Amino acid sequence: MLFSFLILAVGVALLFFAGDIFVRGAVGLAESIGVSPLIIGLTVVAFGTSAPELFTSIQAALSGAPGLAIGNVVGSNIANILLVLGLPALLMPLRADGPGMRRNLIAMLAATAIFMVMLGSGHLGRLDGTILFAGLCAFIAWQIRDARNGSAPPDHDFHDDIGQAPRNRKKVLGFLIGGAIGLPVAAQLTVAGATRIAESFGVSDTAIGLTVVAIGTSLPELATSFTAALKRQNSVALGNIVGSNIFNIACIMGITTLIAPIPVEPRVVSIDMWVMLAAAVILAIIGFARIPVGKMVGGAMLAGFAGYVATIF
DSSP, X not given: OXXXXXXXXXXXXXXXXXXXXXXXXXXXXXXXXXXXXXXXXXXXXXXXXXXXXXXXHHHHHHTTOHHHHHHHHHHHHHHXXXXXXXXXXXXXXXXXXXXXXXXXXXXXXXXXXXXXXXXXXXXXXXXXXHHHHHHHXXXXXXXXXXXXXXXXXXXXXXXXXXXXXXOXXXXXXXXXXXXXXXXXXXXXXXXXXXXXXHHHHTOOHHHHIIIIIHHHHTHHHHHHHHHHHHTTOHHHHHHHHHHHHHHIIIIIIHHHHHHSOEEOOHHIIIIIHHHHHHHHHHHHHHHHHTOOBOHHHHHHHHHHHHXXXXXXX
16 A cells, blocks of 8 residues: 555656656747747746646546546535635635636636536447537637737746757657656656555546546646745736636646547546536636635635545545
């Protein structure tokens, strides 16, 4: 049992490290060939920061643990709102006041609703993956168009989140190769550790995906939200959560199901996807009504998350 947790911990840690150097290498490459910061922020960084979850979900689907792939996405979307927003709010009140926030909240609700319809069928196939990925491409194109027109100007430097990208060509290549090798290895360790833990506890791989793996892969978003809260960058903290939830559904589930169709467990349809929807609606209400997320609201979110996790086991 202890060894399984160790494998999982090493896998998650390596996911963060490999994902970080891969994103920085990709940004360095994009900057070296003259891609604009706007395009880099909305595409390279957005895709790159989803790489750990993407590799984990693909590996889970190919390894015969499809519930882990779905649990990773559904659980991460729940954790991103109730945990990632709730914890920083205990330190500093957050308010949804960034440019384009309401538009992105609508996109998040639409993606969640479409994903729920797909989950309700009991099976995610390649057609579902095509629809989700096409929606992602349309969303990115919409973001780029609006940003270029000035209706949704970027207010945050992506270098604050990923660190300095390498400039030297050898470093860029090294970062890319290191990330490309490290991510699949990390995904294999994460999936292996998670499935062994599920077997030891006698629970489904979906349960582990909804909890242990989902929380683990949400830690980068949690760190970003904490940093943004301390810097009083409210739009960054909330925008990070909204964007992550959209990419989890459209990018991770879209690409994963294009590679390997996934059956959906009854519990996901009857309970988990509704909790995901409830969390999304709560965030949308906070965003549209510009309700400050302080200690009381943050505490309620954390209590709700703890109660949800308790129902899984």
